[in-house]
Amino acid sequence: MIVLEAHDVSKVYREGPHEVHALRGVSLSVRRGEVLAIEGPSGSGKTTLLSVLGCLLTPTSGRIVVDGREVDPHRPGQLRELRRHAIGFVFQQFHLFAALTAAENVIYGLNLRGWTGEKARREAERVLRSVGLGERMDFRPRDLSGGQRQRVAVARALAGPSSLILADEPTGNLDGESGARVLDLFRSLARSEGRALVIVTHDPRVRTIADRVVTIRDGRITHEELEN
Numbered sequence: 001m002i003v004l005e006a007h008d009v010s011k012v013y014r015e016g017p018h019e020v021h022a023l024r025g026v027s028l029s030v031r032r033g034e035v036l037a038i039e040g041p042s043g044s045g046k047t048t049l050l051s052v053l054g055c056l057l058t059p060t061s062g063r064i065v066v067d068g069r070e071v072d073p074h075r076p077g078q079l080r081e082l083r084r085h086a087i088g089f090v091f092q093q094f095h096l097f098a099a100l101t102a103a104e105n106v107i108y109g110l111n112l113r114g115w116t117g118e119k120a121r122r123e124a125e126r127v128l129r130s131v132g133l134g135e136r137m138d139f140r141p142r143d144l145s146g147g148q149r150q151r152v153a154v155a156r157a158l159a160g161p162s163s164l165i166l167a168d169e170p171t172g173n174l175d176g177e178s179g180a181r182v183l184d185l186f187r188s189l190a191r192s193e194g195r196a197l198v199i200v201t202h203d204p205r206v207r208t209i210a211d212r213v214v215t216i217r218d219g220r221i222t223h224e225e226l227e228n
Contacts (some may be wrong), residue, residue, distance in 0.1 A: 002065075003163050003196035004030040004053060009062030011048055011219075022048040023059070024219040030196040032163065035187060036228075037210035045219040046170060047093045053198060054087050054166045055079045067163055084113045088157030089194075090167035094149050096141045102128060102152045103137040109156040127155040131185055147178025154185060155168045158195070165198045171206070183209050 011023040022045050030036045039092065040046050051057040053064065058073040067086050072078055096105050106124035108118075115123060128137050131151040141149050150170060157165050167186070171179035187209035190197050199206055207213055207227050215223040 001032045002029050003067060004028075004034050004198070005063075005065040006049075006053060007063040007065075009049075009052060009059045009064065011045075011052060011057065021219050023052065024214070025062070026219070026221055028084045028214060028221065030198055032068060032196055033190050033194045034211045035190050035197045035199065037207055037213045038198065038215040039202070039213060044216050046216055048219075049216065050166050050168055050198065050200045055082050085161060086163055088160075088162035088167065090122045090150075090153050090157045090163045090170050092153060092169040092172045094141070094153045094173075096149060096152060096228040098141055101140055102133055102144065102148075102155075105141075105152055106156045106159050110159050113160050115160060120129045123159050124155075128152070128156070129157045130189070132181075145178065146174050147181055147187070148179065150174060150182050151185065154182065154189075158189065158193070163195060165195050165197045167197065169201055169203075170199060171201070171203045179203065179205060 006026055006028050009023055009026045010021070013020040013022060026049060038049065040045050048057065052059050055071055063070060066082055069080065097108065100108060103124045106127060107120045110120040110123055125137060128134060131154055133148060133151055133155065136144060136148060144152065171182055174182060183205060186197055186199070189195060208228045213225050213227055214221055
């Protein structure tokens with residue numbers, strides 16, 4: 001089953017009289033249980049593409065389809081619903097609340113999706129156990145290692161029914177061992193839970209868990225290859 005489709009997507013920014021073409025006719029798809037890695041140099045359009053796929057940015061032209069629903073940029077309510085219920089985000093900088101425990105950080109994300117009370121608590125505990133943090137649920141970010149904080153961020157993205165997980169340089173701030181653990185977690189969760197994962201990265205280790213690798217340069221997909 002295809003979870004995400006992009007059809008001939010372009011994104012143009014206007015700077016005075018000039019146009020900056022961040023994306024130029026990008027098309028791709030991702031299936032349930034698949035890990036897609038997107039590589040490319042800085043300024044190639046990787047993060048812009050991830051933001052468009054995640055309904056954070058509106059494409060200038062082209063179509064995005066998530067879980068069989070075509071994204072309508074003129075319906076802000078639909079965009080919010082997709083971001084809350086169909087898409088999970090893993091950011092490079094973690095974006096955890098320092099005053100909240102690991103469990104409370106995940107619960108907060110669930111609250112935004114409409115999950116409250118005991119239902120949210122049980123789901124937070126479930127996903128934190130799935131990422132190996134069952135004994136760290138009541139720890140605050142300052143008491144966790146970099147790898148553990150990233151796993152909290154992954155758990156927050158996985159909490160609830162999201163079928164699509166988008167990750168922006170998820171190993172960029174991690175040491176070798178922590179980065180390897182996070183990548184192993186991504187691969188196992190894609191297979192066991194059937195999530196579709198899209199990972200924007202400079203880290204060559206992501207290739208070890210990716211089913212496909214797409215290279216983007218100057219806003220265009222220049223190469224695509226099967227990995228695993």
